[in-house]
Amino acid sequence: MGLIKVILDYIKKDAKSFQERSDNFKAKIDSYLETFGLTAEQVSPLISVLDEITAANIEKAEINRARMAATLKCTNLHRTGEKLVREFRRLIMLSPNCTDDSLEDLGLKPGVRYIDTDKQAPTLKENQVAGVPQIRYDKSSFDGIRIFCRVGDQENFDKGQIVTQTKYNDIRPRVDPSKPETREYYAYYILKDQIVGKRSNIVKIELGPVV
Structure with missing residues (x-):
């Protein structure tokens, strides 16, 4: 293939480059007026607009x-x-006259939200960080997740492990570092060390060889 000539517009679209060329033009145009046979009055409208753009x-x-x-x-x-x-709320709660009604009236009473744990399922998002599988999820109101993994062409997923952080880095060694490896994951929310809700989506990560 040969070279393709592309004409680049001398008027720049971004404000910084336009301003740089505008400043250059205004600083030098007077020295060219006689060369071009122009008068200061002819270039004055353009200079005025460029000044307004600068301002x-x-x-x-x-x-x-x-x-x-x-x-x-x-x-x-x-x-x-x-x-x-929060400090003031703790202070007034020390008063024997503090009631739920007074807290409600002052807008200092916490609200209550009920979550049907049977309907909740974590959404897993996969990534690789320096060749290490990373699984992220929204912890929400739960204690964490129990995450299960299947490596390569294994028939079944493992027995899983509990993750209490919102990120899980799978640092387990490869089966064979010289070959590509596939890892699949799914999870359930946990509450008080018990699995609750529905199974998450399954995510797959393709790992390249490391040696």
């Missing part, structure tokens, strides 16, 4: 900085406020 970009950057600063301020204040609210 608008500066304004936009200032607004973005202010927005980021405001977001950070709100986040930090919210964390402080949440801590103080």
